[in-house]
Amino acid sequence: MNTSSPRLSDPQRYSAQLPVWEPRIRLWHWANLLVILLLVITYLLFDNHALLGLSKPTTVLFQKIHFYLGYLFTALVLERLYLAFRGRVFSRWRDLDPRHEGAGFLAVMKEEINRHLRPKIDAGGRPVPDPDPGHNRLGRFLYLPLLAVLLPAQVATGLLWGSLKWGLLPLPFLHSLSPGIAKPATWVVSNLHAAGFYAFLGFLLLHLGGLVKYELTFSSDLFSSMIHGKKILTEEAAKNYETLTGDPISRQ
Numbered sequence: 001m002n003t004s005s006p007r008l009s010d011p012q013r014y015s016a017q018l019p020v021w022e023p024r025i026r027l028w029h030w031a032n033l034l035v036i037l038l039l040v041i042t043y044l045l046f047d048n049h050a051l052l053g054l055s056k057p058t059t060v061l062f063q064k065i066h067f068y069l070g071y072l073f074t075a076l077v078l079e080r081l082y083l084a085f086r087g088r089v090f091s092r093w094r095d096l097d098p099r100h101e102g103a104g105f106l107a108v109m110k111e112e113i114n115r116h117l118r119p120k121i122d123a124g125g126r127p128v129p130d131p132d133p134g135h136n137r138l139g140r141f142l143y144l145p146l147l148a149v150l151l152p153a154q155v156a157t158g159l160l161w162g163s164l165k166w167g168l169l170p171l172p173f174l175h176s177l178s179p180g181i182a183k184p185a186t187w188v189v190s191n192l193h194a195a196g197f198y199a200f201l202g203f204l205l206l207h208l209g210g211l212v213k214y215e216l217t218f219s220s221d222l223f224s225s226m227i228h229g230k231k232i233l234t235e236e237a238a239k240n241y242e243t244l245t246g247d248p249i250s251r252q
């Protein structure tokens with residue numbers, strides 16, 4: 001696939017198109033989206049069984065499909081956590097941490113919101129994109145809690161719920177707890193799981209809204225970068241890429 005961007009015809013603005021997202025991250029991203037969509041659909045079906053007039057066996061079937069998809073989701077979350085430690089430079093925790101040059105979370109957030117809402121303007125009158133080759137620094141405020149807290153918590157509460165309700169792995173013995181313990185435990189776990197779902201919807205709204213806003217402001221190619229893996233970078237971002245990866249960029 002020819003991924004050379006027409007945006008590179010203006011070297012004053014964008015100077016290089018470079019591989020940022022390794023294949024395993026792209027595969028993870030889209031497989032994860034698919035599995036999450038299936039989890040949401042099965043959840044909506046069994047949760048609205050009365051409204052939809054579903055029979056008890058059909059409702060239970062959707063619940064079980066949801067739980068088995070949960071195992072796939074668990075494997076995907078573990079895979080992404082593995083990449084955060086062992087993947088390429090742009091898959092690692094360091095590239096997910098918004099802090100830099102000694103500035104803390106709040107200072108960086110203020111600076112980045114300002115940069116995205118009121119970007120600097122270059123000599124050609126166009127807004128100057130951010131200098132980070134990998135994760136967008138404002139996006140890191142979403143990605144870091146998603147990967148470090150929300151997804152693992154959703155996995156943990158989902159697995160616990162499956163064990164409590166059906167005696168499924170990993171803790172099948174929870175199914176034989178006395179009702180006095182099992183009932184409140186199931187209530188807590190299922191409510192935390194539902195809260196995680198709404199938090200996830202919030203993430204998705206901000207994720208997609210942020211991507212659209214970025215594309216419109218900087219006329220970038222973020223969306224396709226998660227397909228072919230390359231990002232178009234400004235001169236400053238390309239220099240940062242060289243520093244982070246240690247790969248010198250050949251300049252024609």
Ligand code: HEM
Nearest residue numbers: 025032033036091134135136139143207211222223224226
């Ligand atoms: C239609 C839905 C989606 C689209 C079009 C989309 C698109 C993208 C794009 C273009 C990027 C690169 C952004 C950047 O450069 O900072 C990205 C990154 C990312 N997206 Fe999505 N995304 C979608 C759904 C999701 C979902 C459901 C998740 C939830 C798990 C997710 C999690 C992430 C994460 C964690 C990253 C950072 C890359 C990484 O470190 O793995 N996305 N997404």
